[in-house]
Structures are given as structure tokens and as C-alpha cells.
Amino acid sequence: MKLKLLFGLLFAAATFGLAGAAGAQDTVRLKLGHFLPAQSMTHSDLFVPMAERVKKETGGRLEIQLFPGGTLGRNPAQQLQLVLDGVLDISFIVQSYTPGEFPDNSLLELPLVIRTTREAALAHQRLFERGLLRGYDKVKVLGLATTSAYNLQLTFPYAALPDLKGKKIRAATSIQSEIVTALGATPVGSIAVTQTAESLSRRLIDGTLLGWESMNSFRVTPVTSHHVMVPLGVTPVMIAMNKQRYEQLPPDLRKAIDGITGEWIAENIAKNYDIVGAKSLADARATGRNTIIELDAGERANWEKTLMPIVEKWKKEHANGKALYAALEEELKKIRGN
Numbered sequence: 001m002k003l004k005l006l007f008g009l010l011f012a013a014a015t016f017g018l019a020g021a022a023g024a025q026d027t028v029r030l031k032l033g034h035f036l037p038a039q040s041m042t043h044s045d046l047f048v049p050m051a052e053r054v055k056k057e058t059g060g061r062l063e064i065q066l067f068p069g070g071t072l073g074r075n076p077a078q079q080l081q082l083v084l085d086g087v088l089d090i091s092f093i094v095q096s097y098t099p100g101e102f103p104d105n106s107l108l109e110l111p112l113v114i115r116t117t118r119e120a121a122l123a124h125q126r127l128f129e130r131g132l133l134r135g136y137d138k139v140k141v142l143g144l145a146t147t148s149a150y151n152l153q154l155t156f157p158y159a160a161l162p163d164l165k166g167k168k169i170r171a172a173t174s175i176q177s178e179i180v181t182a183l184g185a186t187p188v189g190s191i192a193v194t195q196t197a198e199s200l201s202r203r204l205i206d207g208t209l210l211g212w213e214s215m216n217s218f219r220v221t222p223v224t225s226h227h228v229m230v231p232l233g234v235t236p237v238m239i240a241m242n243k244q245r246y247e248q249l250p251p252d253l254r255k256a257i258d259g260i261t262g263e264w265i266a267e268n269i270a271k272n273y274d275i276v277g278a279k280s281l282a283d284a285r286a287t288g289r290n291t292i293i294e295l296d297a298g299e300r301a302n303w304e305k306t307l308m309p310i311v312e313k314w315k316k317e318h319a320n321g322k323a324l325y326a327a328l329e330e331e332l333k334k335i336r337g338n
Helices: 002-026 039-055 076-084 103-107 117-129 176-184 193-201 242-246 249-259 263-287 295-316 321-337
Strands: 028-033 062-067 090-094 139-146 149-153 169-171 184-188 208-209 226-228 234-243 291-293
Touching: 028 039, 039 062, 039 263, 076 090, 076 139, 076 234, 090 149, 103 117, 103 176, 103 321, 117 139, 117 149, 117 263, 139 242, 139 263, 176 184, 176 208, 176 295, 193 208, 193 295, 234 242, 242 249, 263 291, 295 321
Parallel strands: 028 062, 028 090, 169 184, 169 208, 226 291
Antiparallel strands: 090 234, 139 234, 149 208, 149 226
């Protein structure tokens, strides 16, 4: 009798242990890490809702663990590799930090083409969905977006284009270098956005191309004084997942991930950047020492005459450039008509 009781207890313990193991296996945890601070709107208004949504929709079977602020990798330029290596399952990636990986993204960096953050983000997403952008096959793309349009942020007064002649302007990409050169200034590369404020305050540069959502975050507003409100292209960004990790998920969990992809991400990031950018611009106006410069019709025409050759050159020299540019115009027309 005692022997039977002992076997019964052992059997029950084993059964409980197996059930516990099975229960543990039922919960799949994905690591979402990024270099943005936990206080950023992208974290609080995008990544946190993403995690909450998939957990709710899967009854807790899928959890996205959040690691903001570079906890699992601080270098922005390494985020893509961290996803490819499986260190992170999901991350926020700035494609221009990996030159050559996404060769068609320079389309979105062209000056005077894109007006708003929303249209830029949606155009990026839709061009990808049409299969027109190269370089995305290594990862599972969850969503694409962009920064706001870059403006010209200066440490000196601006009245007309000749005022830029000989000035040193930070340029982060080859297209930005072409823009700065066309404006008569000297492009200065190899300055990370995190080093921009210091470089400006030390007079190593006289200005930078930068979107307003970054002006307060990187303390650029206090060390600049004149801001030319002309759209000088955007920087593409991406939320991407390790492809193999995605494909290994059960179908219902993949479906939950698919529910937080595409234009839902594009719209969210664009909205957040616009909110932050509007506050930065309002703060600059309120200082009394930062001058916001809107181009009149004549000066706008001068800028177009100066910069549109860059667009035409890109269309002519880039692989499939004319077709890509036509597709961008088509998508922008649709978005603007909504």
C-alpha cells in the first residue's frame, strides 16, 4: 500500500513537472531592444503598446520584453547586426547607419520632394510593399517610417543663398553632402548626431541639416540661432525582426505579430515625431533669440533652381531611378489626396 502511494506521489510530481514545463513552453518571449531612451515617445507610444497588444491578443502566450536605452546594444549603427545575429529579436534601425545595405533609400533623402512626416513614412512603407526597395530581404520588416523633413539649422543670420557660401554644414549622407555643396557651403561628415551640439558650440561647424524632432533631444536649439524652413529630405527608419525567429513562431503567434506591422507603425512613428517636432519648434520660437525663416516665393524659386539638379541627377544615375522616382510621386499623390 505504501509502495503504491509512493508511486502515486512520484507519478503526480512527474505529471505536474511536465505540465509546468509545457506551460512554460507555451509562453514565447521576444527581446525588443533599441538605443532610444525609455522616455522617448517611440518607446512609450509605440513599443509599449505593441507589447501590450500582442500579449492581450495571444492570451499571454506571446510576450515582447522591452530593453530601451541600449541595454542590449547601445551603438545605433549595430542595431541591424544585433537583429541578424539574434542578440535582439526586434529593433529600431536607422538604415543610413549601414551604408550600402539599403541602396534605394537615398530616394527619400532627395531635397524639396517630401513635405510631411506622415507622407514620407507611408510612402516608405508602400514602396517596400510594392517590392521596389532593395536590401530588406534579410529581416522580417515589421514597419517602415522616416524622420521629419530636415531643415537647415544655422548659427548665423540667413537672408539669402549667398549667406551660405563657405560655411561649414554637417551632412550625414552623400545626398546631404550634395545638397550642402550645391548651396555653396562645405559639407562636414563624420559627426554623429549626438556630437552635433558640441561641434556647433565649438564652431567646428556653422550649421546642420536636422529635423525638429531631434532639435531638443540632442540640444541643438540652444546652440543655433537661425532656422531655414525648407524640406531637405528625410531619413528612413525601420522596425525589423529576426527573420528566422519570426518563421519559427506558431501560425497564431505570427498572426499576432502581423497585426502590429505595416502602416500602423508608419502612422504611429510619424505622429510621434510630429508631436515632438512641434514642441521643439514652439520652444525655439519662444526663446526670442531663435529666428524661424520661411522662404518667400522668390527665395523658394532660387532654392528650387539650386537643388532640383540633384534630383534630376539622381533619377538619371541611380539604378532604376526614373521608375523609382515616378513610383514615389505616385504614392505621394495618393497620400496627399486622402
